[in-house]
Amino acid sequence: MKGFTTKQIVATGIGAAVFIILSRFAAIPTGVPNTSIETAYAFLAFMAVLFGPVTAGLIGLIGHGLKDAILYGSPWWSWVIVSGFVGFGIGLIANRIRLEEGGLTTRKIILFNVTQAIVQAIGWIIIAPVLDILIYSEPANKVFVQGAVAATSNILTVGVIGTLLLVTYAKTRSKAGSLKREV
Amino acid sequence: MTNAIEFQDFSFTYRSQSEPTLRQIQLTIQEGERILIVGPSGSGKSTLAQCINGLIPFSYPGTWEGQVLIKGQDARELSLFDRSLHIGTVLQDPDAQFVGLSVGEDIAFALENKQTERPEMQEIVERVARMTDVETLLHARLNDLSGGQRQRAALAGVLVEDADILLFDEPLANLDPVAGQEAMALMDRLQRETNRTLIVVEHRIEDVLVIPFDRIIVMVDGEIIADDHPDVILSNGVLQQAILREPLYVSAARWAGMTVESVDQPSRVDPFLKQFNQTDVLERLEETPQKETATATALLELEQLAFHYRQGTPVLENVTATFQKGTLTTIVGQNGAGKSTLAKVLSGYQRTTGGQILLDGTDITNQSIAERAGTIGFVLQNPNHMISKHLVQEEIRYGMQALRLSEAEENERLEQTLRRCGLYPFRNWPIQALSFGQKKRVTIASILVRRPDILILDEPTAGQDYRHYSDMMDFLEGLKEDGMTLLIITHDMHLVLEYSDQVCLVQAGRIRYAGTSFGLLNQEQLLHHAHLKQTSLFTIAEHLEVDPERFVESIITAERKEREQWL
Amino acid sequence: MAVEMLGYIEKTSPIHRLTGTTKLIGFLLFTTATMFTYDTRVLLVMGLVSIVLFRLSRIRFREVRFVLIFTALFVLINALAVYLFEPEQGVEIYGSRHVLLEGIGRFTVTAEQLFYLFNLILKYSVIVPIAVLFLVTTHPTEFASSLNRIGVPYKIAFAVSLALRYIPDVQADFRTIANAQEARGIAVSHGSLWQRARNSIQILLPLLFTSLERIETVSNAMDLRGFGAGRKRTWYNQKTMNQIDYVAISCIVLLTIFSFVVTFYDGNRFYNPF
Ligand SMILES: Nc1ncnc2c1ncn2[C@@H]1O[C@H](COP(=O)(O)OP(=O)(O)OP(=O)(O)O)[C@@H](O)[C@H]1O
Ligand SMILES: Nc1ncnc2c1ncn2[C@@H]1O[C@H](COP(=O)(O)OP(=O)(O)OP(=O)(O)O)[C@@H](O)[C@H]1O
Ligand SMILES: [Mg+2]
Ligand SMILES: [Mg+2]
Secondary structure, three states, rough: OOOOHHHHHHHHHHHHHHHHHHHHHOHHHHHHHOHHHHHHHHHHHHHHHHHHHHHHHHHHHHHHHHHHHHHOOOOOOOHHHHHHHHHHHOOHHHHOOHHHHHHOOOHHHHHHHHHHHHHHHHHHHHHHHHHHHHHHHHHHHHHHHHHHHHHHHHHHHHHHHHHHHHHHHHHHOOOOOOOOOOO | EEEEEEEEEEEEEEEOEEEOEEEEEEEEOOOOOEEEEEOOOOOOOOHHHHHHHHHHHOOOOOOEEEEEEEEOHHHHHOOHHHHHHHHEOOOOOOHHOOOOOOOOHHHHHHHOOOOOOHHHHHHHHHHHHHOOOOOHHHHOHHHHOOHHHHHHHHHHHHHHHOOOEEEEEEEOOOOOOHHHHHHHHHHHHHHOOOOEEEEEEOHHHHHOOOOOOEEEEEEOEEEEEEEOOOOHHHHOOHHHOOOOOHHHHHHHHHHHHOHHHHOHHOOHHHHOOOOOOHHHHHHHOOOOOOOOOOOOOEEEEEEEEHHHHEEOOOEEEEEEEEEEEOOEEEOOOOOOOOHHHHHHHHHHHHHHOEEEEEEOOOOOOOOHHHHHHOOOOEEEHHHHHHHOEEEHHHHHHHHHHOOOOOOOHHHHHHHHHHHHHHHHHHOOOEEOOOOOHHHHHHHHHHHOOOOOOEEEEEEEOOOOOOOHHHHHHHHHHHHHHOEEEEEEEEEOOHHHHHHHHHEEEEEEEEEEEHHHHHHHHHHHHHHHHHOOOOOOHHHHHHHHHOOOOHHHHHHHHHHHHHHHHOO | OOOOOOOOOOOHHHHHOOHHHHHHHHHHHHHHHHOOOOHHHHHHHHHOOOOOOHOOOOOOOHHHHHHHHHHHHHOOOOOHHHHHOOOOOHHHHOOOOOEEEEEEEEEEEEHHHHHHHHHHHHHHHHHHHHHHHHHHHHHHHHHHHHHHHHHOOHHHHHHHHHHHHHHHHHHHHHHHHHHHHHOOOOOOOOOHHHHHHHHHHHHHHHHOOOOHHHHHHHHHHHHHHEEEEEOOOOOOOOOOOOOOHHHHHHHHHHHHHHHHHHHHOOOOOOOOOO
């Protein structure tokens, strides 16, 4: 836990709170039963790129775990773990994007999207169903279909909304020595 | 005495800025001194404070020239933690400072970090809570506290550390007059009892000076232009030069033709009061201009309005009021009285739980925010909630988007509003790089460009300097003359006197008074219960036995004349 | 629009008197045990324990009704989904096939399937009350220190406490931002899917910036008050462990061992009556 800065801890706590509120209020139903556009994952991906794997992994775990607990009474562990995994996985490229410094190139955007797609595919199509089978003994084809649906919708959500968040944020980072008063 | 803090030829430039925000600062603060730092918005006061407590450079990088010494040690060699043992900071926004789930836990925060054992911790928390008068609230949560209580809890959380330098950035910005006075009295007592060094940054000079200070430091554009005893600063014209609001009774003295001398102790009302001479004053009093009573048409009417956030705890009850077209109404009241809530109900942010709202005679109680937004514009108390774009200019343009104006019209409104709000030089800056006062003005501008019929502003002048305050208020007054109806929530009693056609006093969710401002300020009993205070001009008028209304009006007229020469 | 969320409910009861640490350990062991077992006998015993604990806590059903109803609905839908996807899952698990009803196509009704679904539902009926109980009897201020005491690093434990502290604030931010956007003609709840997704960005962005700003001020405030300098920290709200806590922990450990032994005794998580 050394090297875990105060800012990262606060980002974890407040990030988890935002994750909870977004999954509760800002999920947009798609019309397909049980699937919605989970804007919370776009936020998670953003935090991953800004704060790195450990913070984002914890936001996923704590945010999803607490959300399940206070809304449904009990966490659905397999998916909680996957949320943590997604945050952690996307966070691995934080050092290569360096969002804080602005200058988001097309290459970096592609890197982000390829990474998020791979990480989420692994998370939702492999880890979540396997854990569901191991922990909850649910039927295999049910959990794989659920996983595939979640993967598609979350990859799209992060691809569109998450990318937009990154681009807008990068624009707000002013370059060193760039601000002057104009008359 | 040793030096608590020393700045030697110090300059600081934020990483993103092209020019230094602090220039060539020379400043020595001795142990046990009481220092007040004043200056226009954006002059670098908060930046200076952050250089003291260490957030610069730990949290905000930039270039640093010269030296800062804290108790003789080079500040750059001290970690934030080392500094926290010497310096206790109460931030501008006490809510953000409140990290615990309950008051007790929050007060104990610093002790927990120092690994104080629990029995000892409990004892210290209780002692400090008694000192700051929050001992009955140890189990309360943030949302259960009034503004003044929040401020006191924040102070308690800093006091547990025994830091010998206390640093406050705008402690009064969100407090009602009485809570503000209590906060100052508490600081006074603490300083006296423990001989700590006290550093306060604040725009409300008169309100801070209810307790004695050793020095006032005046900053303009990142430089210290004056550093002297309050009596000297108040008498040598430097505040006017920096365009800051001097205490009202000093303006009054100047108006009465007195030369303000530092020997007359202008920093304290009571001794200074004796300098006034009744005949001089009477001679200059002007006739109160008869306010023309234009044929009033009621624009917005509230009938028996009620509202609660939680069943069983009403926040608004039986609110009945009328707002005439083309008038300016101020809404005043204690922290937590329900002023912001009333504004939210009027603009549709919250749905009423009872009663009716009539706009021009039509019932709009059930209209959505979007439907009301064309006529009612609302500027929220917290600027961050309204900002969704990246550049100042984009943000203000965004407000006009739905109006479908011609491009020429859009540009004209944009430029005019930017200038009025003092944002023109910053129009291409990212909003994140602005000071608090500047951000607040961005949100006001983004609503102003929409030219709504009714404009509701929640504490627009909090954290503003005198120049921006009066530019903005005079602009709003101009809009009123053009027929706009304004509702302004404020804690500033002088603003109430100067600008309002009607004042509504909200107390415990009800409107206890609606009428002229002088009518309200003459009812001391009512004011007292609602945590409000008369201004010092009333004290003078009482002392001289002249009609307060004529007296205040004359001074306001004189101040306006003076403002015309600013340009 | 007050959102119904689970939170601490103040009462005086034996359960409330236990330390947060005890309840946390209890909650974790109990849910793990229940999660892994499909043994009907174990589930019934656990269910009994859970009812007794609930009674002891003096929490009324109607105080937590909304969550229980919500969860019951979720559990039923989940059971239905399991049936639709795999009507013969029970047959596969128990290795025998007693058809009760032929049904349409692959949608048969077998005793095995019904028994499997019954166990599935029973499992949640046991877990949820305990989880709810944990949440409503543990004061949030005690939660972080309990996590720390069972071995979670204090910085992470404090992050959990911060999350609990800021949920109401973020919720208020979210509402105000949505309203402020609506006031400028941006609505989130109407329009086509694409439009709504686009509009949601207009809320997400201010919320993001507000939150980043908040992260900055809060972490500044914490740094200024000396957070994170030590390798440990103490907790103002930690209760001391009493005898009753040790007794309670011992009971729950025994119960967990019992559950694992009975469940995996025959090398299979399922109790097979067929
Ligand atoms: N983080 C930052 N990055 C870049 N520039 C900044 C930053 N913070 C402040 N500034 C700039 O420094 C100048 C001084 O800001 P500061 O906050 O010190 O002003 P202030 O005197 O406290 O004003 P106010 O009374 O409005 O709070 C402003 O013009 C602002 O734009
Ligand atoms: N979202 C909310 N949920 C529950 N209670 C609230 C909420 N917002 C405000 N309150 C409560 O409603 C009461 C009135 O609050 P309001 O913000 O309207 O006061 P105010 O007069 O604007 O105070 P101030 O001068 O400090 O801004 C307070 O007791 C406050 O605690
Ligand atoms: Mg400032
Ligand atoms: Mg308010």
